[in-house]
Amino acid sequence: xxxxxxxxxxxxxxxxxxxxxxxxxxxxxxxxxxxxxxxxxxxxxxxxxxxxxxxxxxxxxxxxxxxxxxxxxxxxxxxxxxxxxxxxxxxxxxxxxxxxxxxxxxxxxxxxxxxxxxxxxxxxxxxxxxxxxxxxxxxxxxxxxxxxxxxxxxxxxxxxxxxxxxxxxxxxxxxxxxxxxxxxxxxxxxxxxxxxxxxxxxxxxxxxxxxxxxxxxxxxxxxxxxxxxxxxxxxxxxxxxxxxxxxxxxxxxxxxxxxxxxxxxxxxxxxxxxxxxxxx
Amino acid sequence: xxxxxxxxxxxxxxxxxxxxxxxxxxxxxxxxxxxxxxxxxxxxxxxxxxxxxxxxxxxxxxxxxxxxxxxxxxxxxxxxxxxxxxxxxxxxxxxxxxxxxxxxxxxxxxxxxxxxxxxxxxxxxxxxxxxxxxxxxxxxxxxxxxxxxxxxxxxxxxxxxxxxxxxxxxxxxxxxxxxxxxxxxxxxxxxxxxxxxxxxxxxxxxxxxxxxxxxxxxxxxxxxxxxxxxxxxxxxxxxxxxxxxxxxxxxxxxxxxxxxxxxxxxxxx
Numbered sequence: 001x002x003x004x005x006x007x008x009x010x011x012x013x014x015x016x017x018x019x020x021x022x023x024x025x026x027x028x029x030x031x032x033x034x035x036x037x038x039x040x041x042x043x044x045x046x047x048x049x050x051x052x053x054x055x056x057x058x059x060x061x062x063x064x065x066x067x068x069x070x071x072x073x074x075x076x077x078x079x080x081x082x083x084x085x086x087x088x089x090x091x092x093x094x095x096x097x098x099x100x101x102x103x104x105x106x107x108x109x110x111x112x113x114x115x116x117x118x119x120x121x122x123x124x125x126x127x128x129x130x131x132x133x134x135x136x137x138x139x140x141x142x143x144x145x146x147x148x149x150x151x152x153x154x155x156x157x158x159x160x161x162x163x164x165x166x167x168x169x170x171x172x173x174x175x176x177x178x179x180x181x182x183x184x185x186x187x188x189x190x191x192x193x194x195x196x197x198x199x200x201x202x203x204x205x206x207x208x209x210x211x212x213x214x215x216x217x218x219x220x221x222x223x224x225x226x227x228x229x230x231x232x233x234x235x236x237x238x239x240x241x242x243x244x245x246x247x248x249x250x251x252x253x254x255x256x257x258x259x260x261x262x263x264x265x266x267x268x269x270x271x272x273x274x275x276x277x278x279x280x
Numbered sequence: 281x282x283x284x285x286x287x288x289x290x291x292x293x294x295x296x297x298x299x300x301x302x303x304x305x306x307x308x309x310x311x312x313x314x315x316x317x318x319x320x321x322x323x324x325x326x327x328x329x330x331x332x333x334x335x336x337x338x339x340x341x342x343x344x345x346x347x348x349x350x351x352x353x354x355x356x357x358x359x360x361x362x363x364x365x366x367x368x369x370x371x372x373x374x375x376x377x378x379x380x381x382x383x384x385x386x387x388x389x390x391x392x393x394x395x396x397x398x399x400x401x402x403x404x405x406x407x408x409x410x411x412x413x414x415x416x417x418x419x420x421x422x423x424x425x426x427x428x429x430x431x432x433x434x435x436x437x438x439x440x441x442x443x444x445x446x447x448x449x450x451x452x453x454x455x456x457x458x459x460x461x462x463x464x465x466x467x468x469x470x471x472x473x474x475x476x477x478x479x480x481x482x483x484x485x486x487x488x489x490x491x492x493x494x495x496x497x498x499x500x501x502x503x504x505x506x507x508x509x510x511x512x513x514x515x516x517x518x519x520x521x522x523x524x525x526x527x528x529x530x531x532x533x534x535x536x537x538x539x540x541x542x543x544x545x546x547x548x549x
Contacts, residue, residue: 178375180371180373180375181375181377183340183343183345183363183369183371183375184369184371184375184376184377184436185377185388186345186362186363187343187345187363187364187365187367187368187369187437188365188368188388188389188392188436188437188439188440189364189365189389189392189393189440190392191362199388200377203377203379203380204377204378204379206379278420279378279379279380279381279420279421279422280378280422
């Protein structure tokens with residue numbers, strides 16, 4: 001397989017390199033124009049806190065790592081001292097990660113079960129129709145009365161967000177399993193329903209399950225910031241906290257930090273996805 | 281050379297598959313109406329007929345993937361109720377597991393508890409060798425041509441060593457040259473494994489090239505029109521006088537609605 005492609009790919013690479021370079025240069029150009037507009041806009045606006053300038057924002061971003069802050073690690077109870085930016089990012093991750101993983105785990109499980117078992121689908125479909133449209137942040141009131149708006153409460157809201165996206169990924173994936181493949185498997189000795197799910201339905205649904213999970217990685221960053229605006233500690237809380245002191249450049253610095261964290265998780269997961277779905 | 285004999289006593293003694301008065305309807309169409317025939321042990325049986333004559337339904341019923349409305353299918357005298365590894369199936373659109381490599385696809389049936397192979401890895405190598413896929417063990421189906429995919433499909437079905445091989449227009453989607461080669465390879469495999477093969481096709485040339493006996497079906501409702509024993513030594517030449525005679529005879533059997541289709545193009549006739 002690889003030897004088939006290698007001969008032609010050499011010539012293709014040279015052409016695509018030029019095209020890639022042009023694309024990068026254009027992208028860079030777009031960024032520079034944006035920075036210029038931002039810079040001029042910031043200079044022209046008074047009072048200055050309305051639009052903090054790019055230089056000011058970069059300085060605030062650097063400051064996030066020049067100062068340090070102590071945080072409390074939930075469950076472990078230790079309190080390490082970290083650079084301020086990382087400290088607050090870590091606080092966000094303390095509810096983002098468990099919320100995302102638990103929500104994805106539960107959502108995928110229920111999605112697979114409902115997509116695979118018609119009876120379960122009949123039972124739960126109306127309920128899903130009712131609960132699904134509720135925006136995750138609407139659950140913040142219950143997060144507050146049940147858990148208090150701290151790590152657990154914020155994790156709960158992230159959980160709700162991750163749950164539905166992953167649910168639909170898995171549900172659609174299993175529903176789309178081709179009858180031909182299940183027929184082939186049953187002529188090859190797959191008898192039990194559970195084996196069919198494991199050997200045919202889940203691998204066949206994997207692309208949609210993973211797409212669902214990747215979407216939830218992004219969506220949960222939005223949700224987690226929303227949850228923190230209500231007072232859970234983390235990057236989102238720092239955005240509003242800085243703004244309350246009119247330190248808008250610091251708010252922008254935290255916004256950058258979220259963008260960076262999102263980018264890293266997304267790129268990281270894309271790599272995993274490419275590897276797992278090499279067969280596509 | 282033909283493995284089956286015309287004498288009824290001989291056939292009954294070695295009857296592998298017996299289709300008895302099978303009827304099957306879907307909402308508005310009668311796919312199969314009172315279809316009966318039998319296939320002898322080790323026989324290569326082709327089923328030809330126009331599209332919509334229920335030949336795929338018939339094959340799926342033998343496989344146990346569909347149940348007849350009435351009548352029954354007996355394999356070794358036992359009625360078929362479910363799919364089983366004694367009946368391997370090869371699908372028209374290959375139905376390979378796209379997430380498994382060539383090796384993984386062939387190995388699929390060997391990993392089932394129902395199959396007891398002492399050295400599965402050796403068996404997989406043997407099959408890859410048999411269907412001529414050396415060097416492609418780790419390729420995914422998307423990297424293979426249609427002919428290669430069907431080789432994997434055949435190897436996968438053969439892996440669990442089924443007594444019967446059911447083939448549903450397996451070479452309909454490969455080009456003519458590859459098809460000729462696959463015909464030769466299939467006959468070679470069949471000679472070596474001594475399996476019973478039921479092969480569904482709409483291509484009369486293909487049926488006469490391969491079969492000991494050809495079950496000719498009529499459409500709407502699907503019925504058995506006639507059964508033709510092909511008594512030509514293999515390998516068969518398509519240009520040979522007797523070959524052409526068999527093809528003509530089967531085309532005549534297929535009846536008047538298809539007279540409009542002339543010449544050597546079978547197509548969907």
